[in-house]
Structures are given as C-alpha cells and as structure tokens.
Amino acid sequence: MAKFNGKIFCIGFYKTGTTSLYHALKMLGYRTINGDKPGSYPGADDGASLIPQMDAGDYKLHTFEKFDAFTDAPYLWIWREIYPQFPGARYILTVRDEEPWISSCVRFYRGRRIRPMMIWKFGRHADPSHDEASRQAWLTAYRKHNAEILDFFADKQDQFLVLEPTRNPGWEPLCKFLDAPIPEQSWPHANPGQTSGPLRMMRRKIKQALGLELSLPKD
Numbered sequence: 001m002a003k004f005n006g007k008i009f010c011i012g013f014y015k016t017g018t019t020s021l022y023h024a025l026k027m028l029g030y031r032t033i034n035g036d037k038p039g040s041y042p043g044a045d046d047g048a049s050l051i052p053q054m055d056a057g058d059y060k061l062h063t064f065e066k067f068d069a070f071t072d073a074p075y076l077w078i079w080r081e082i083y084p085q086f087p088g089a090r091y092i093l094t095v096r097d098e099e100p101w102i103s104s105c106v107r108f109y110r111g112r113r114i115r116p117m118m119i120w121k122f123g124r125h126a127d128p129s130h131d132e133a134s135r136q137a138w139l140t141a142y143r144k145h146n147a148e149i150l151d152f153f154a155d156k157q158d159q160f161l162v163l164e165p166t167r168n169p170g171w172e173p174l175c176k177f178l179d180a181p182i183p184e185q186s187w188p189h190a191n192p193g194q195t196s197g198p199l200r201m202m203r204r205k206i207k208q209a210l211g212l213e214l215s216l217p218k219d
C-alpha cells in the first residue's frame with residue numbers, strides 16, 4: 001500500500017511531543033512546518049500575517065500550498081476551520097498526562113519570549129508560568145481542546161490518531177496510520193523540558209521594558 005499523500009495536521013497542544021512528531025514526519029518524507037516562527041520557512045513572520053487573516057475569518061492559509069504536514073500554532077487552534085477544507089486529511093492528536101504536561105509548560109515557558117500566537121490565544125495568560133491564574137487557564141484550555149477533538153473525531157477513526165510520544169515513543173502507530181515504512185533511524189526526541197536561567201529571564205525583562213519584545217497584555 002502506498003504511503004498516504006494527503007495533508008496531515010497535528011492538532012495536539014504544545015509540550016505533548018509535537019516537535020518530535022514534526023521531525024518524525026520530515027523523516028518520513030513529508031514537507032512539514034512547525035508553527036510560524038521567523039526562519040521556519042521563507043515568509044514566516046511570527047503570525048504577523050496569519051493572525052489578521054484569521055481574525056478576518058479567512059482560514060485559507062498560504063502555507064497549505066507549501067507544505068504537506070503541519071504542527072504547532074496556528075494549526076492546532078483552527079482544526080474546526082481546517083477540517084471542511086481538508087475533509088480527507090489525516091489528523092493527529094498528541095496527548096500527555098496533564099500534571100506532567102502543565103509542569104513541563106511552566107518550566108519551558110518561564111523567561112521565554114512571549115510569541116504573538118500565544119497572546120492571540122491566551123491574552124494575559126499567554127505565559128503559563130506567570131501566575132496560578134495563567135496555569136489554570138492553560139489546564140482548562142488543554143482539557144477542553146482534547147475533549148472537543150475526541151468528540152468530533154469519534155466517528156472518523158480512519159483519519160484520526162491519538163499519540164502519546166512522551167510516554168510511548170516509536171514509529172509503529174504513526175507509520176501504520178500513514179501506511180508508511182518504518183525508518184531505520186530511531187524515533188526523534190526533540191525539545192525536552194528546559195528551565196530558563198536567571199540571565200535569560202533578565203534579558204527578557206530588559207527587552208520587554210525597552211519595547212523590543214512583547215509583554216503580557218494587562219487585560
């Protein structure tokens with residue numbers, strides 16, 4: 001059977017193994033994009049173009065023509081708008097037990113640059129390490145996001161896969177889902193949990209004070 005050659009959307013939350021999945025899809029030969037960070041592809045501008053387009057109700061993103069597989073934001077957030085455009089695509093939900101997941105988010109995002117896509121989705125709670133309210137906002141969003149996706153795809157199992165890359169890494173479920181041969185290389189492990197040091201956090205505060213990086217909205 002030939003390898004699946006349609007679109008593939010990873011609609012799992014941050015810090016659930018999505019970066020490893022991004023590398024795995026690339027290793028399987030798919031043109032894969034991981035978010036919209038500058039440098040990730042020619043024209044990527046950290047959401048400066050995509051956010052206004054989506055806010056205007058236009059979800060026919062130019063990246064759909066450039067790539068086969070999509071991970072990270074904005075794709076995980078607009079899966080409902082993507083599905084009518086690509087009803088024959090394959091959709092992958094990466095998941096993780098919520099306590100290790102939120103702890104990983106808090107460690108990873110503490111002191112990091114606040115990206116426009118985070119503010120677009122979470123507003124003043126864009127940094128889960130900022131305070132307990134932000135941590136709870138992320139937990140609430142995570143639960144709601146996963147529950148809605150599982151409900152939507154309950155009768156579409158032939159095009160839907162749930163993966164737990166942080167607990168059960170390995171090629172077999174993904175390759176079976178995509179009718180792809182298992183590579184000789186081991187499953188990629190990327191973007192492990194990290195904690196920003198005090199110098200990095202200080203640099204962020206200085207840049208934010210100078211207006212060189214985004215700060216959390218006040219409301």
